[in-house]
Amino acid sequence: xxxxxxxxxxxxxxxxxxxxxxxxxxxxxxxxxxxxxxxxxxxxxxxxxxxxxxxxxxxxxxxxxxxxxxxxxxxxxxxxxxxxxxxxxxxxxxxxxxxxxxxxxxxxxxxxxxxxxxxxxxxxxxxxxxxxxxxxxxxxxxxxxxxxxxxxxxxxxxxxxxxxxxxxxxxxxxxxxxxxxxxxxxxxxxxxxxxxxxxxxxxxxxxxxxxxxxxxxxxxxxxxxxxxxxxxxxxxxxxxxxxxxxxxxxxxxxxxxxxxxxxxxxxxxxxxxxxxxxxx
Numbered sequence: 001x002x003x004x005x006x007x008x009x010x011x012x013x014x015x016x017x018x019x020x021x022x023x024x025x026x027x028x029x030x031x032x033x034x035x036x037x038x039x040x041x042x043x044x045x046x047x048x049x050x051x052x053x054x055x056x057x058x059x060x061x062x063x064x065x066x067x068x069x070x071x072x073x074x075x076x077x078x079x080x081x082x083x084x085x086x087x088x089x090x091x092x093x094x095x096x097x098x099x100x101x102x103x104x105x106x107x108x109x110x111x112x113x114x115x116x117x118x119x120x121x122x123x124x125x126x127x128x129x130x131x132x133x134x135x136x137x138x139x140x141x142x143x144x145x146x147x148x149x150x151x152x153x154x155x156x157x158x159x160x161x162x163x164x165x166x167x168x169x170x171x172x173x174x175x176x177x178x179x180x181x182x183x184x185x186x187x188x189x190x191x192x193x194x195x196x197x198x199x200x201x202x203x204x205x206x207x208x209x210x211x212x213x214x215x216x217x218x219x220x221x222x223x224x225x226x227x228x229x230x231x232x233x234x235x236x237x238x239x240x241x242x243x244x245x246x247x248x249x250x251x252x253x254x255x256x257x258x259x260x261x262x263x264x265x266x267x268x269x270x271x272x273x274x275x276x277x278x279x280x
Contacts, residue, residue: 006030006050007030008043009039010033013135014134014150018052020176037069039051040073058171058173059112059172067226076269076270078178078184080194081275085174086172087112088164089116089162090154092137092142100122101123102125102145102146103117103124104145109133109149110126112169112172133149134147134149134157173277177270188248194244194274195271200263210261211239215255226241243255
């Protein structure tokens with residue numbers, strides 16, 4: 001993948017999505033977007049080169065909004081990135097934990113730090129997002145208010161980190177997909193490749209079983225399978241699948257050919273290298 005100089009993300013500056021983008025592309029400029037739709041649109045229009053798309057979290061599960069939008073985004077998945085989410089309790093310059101009466105953050109930020117907040121006997125206040133709560137604390141300029149957000153947010157809004165690694169559970173990881181206008185070209189014989197596609201099954205008995213049977217018989221490993229309602233209605237199920245290998249690899253090609261007999265539509269969303277995080 002060529003060097004990315006700009007990326008879009010949903011949220012305000014300092015969001016974990018921007019943190020992920022900065023980690024992956026240190027010299028790139030991040031563009032904040034108010035919605036996921038806007039985030040994709042910035043790439044389609046060429047305002048930025050890539051979108052940082054959160055797809056699932058180890059604690060909160062899948063990100064339903066992005067999974068719904070990805071198939072019709074007209075973009076391709078070019079890589080994946082796993083962000084280990086480290087929550088930080090932060091306040092205005094010079095404040096101390098003993099000064100704080102209220103802790104602000106997104107509902108997930110509050111939920112993932114709930115035990116520590118209760119132990120400190122602080123009031124919990126739900127905000128629209130984590131970085132937005134950091135921005136609000138900076139504007140309030142009150143030692144009694146603190147936020148839970150990223151290290152990047154503390155830097156942007158000039159807040160003191162009062163306690164790093166504030167989360168209750170250390171196993172908090174968000175998987176991001178990097179999506180761009182053009183698919184990258186990869187050798188079909190390379191190891192550690194993933195392919196992502198979506199498909200709709202025909203309305204026949206055991207259609208899903210038959211769609212996936214070719215992967216088993218051809219030795220293709222499926223790493224992720226999700227189902228969700230298609231926009232056409234509740235009687236149409238759409239499936240999202242990640243599997244190992246390149247579509248032009250012989251075994252994968254045979255599996256997809258078999259899938260076609262029982263699917264109404266198959267759309268390949270991307271072929272990309274596995275993140276090294278998967279080996280941890």
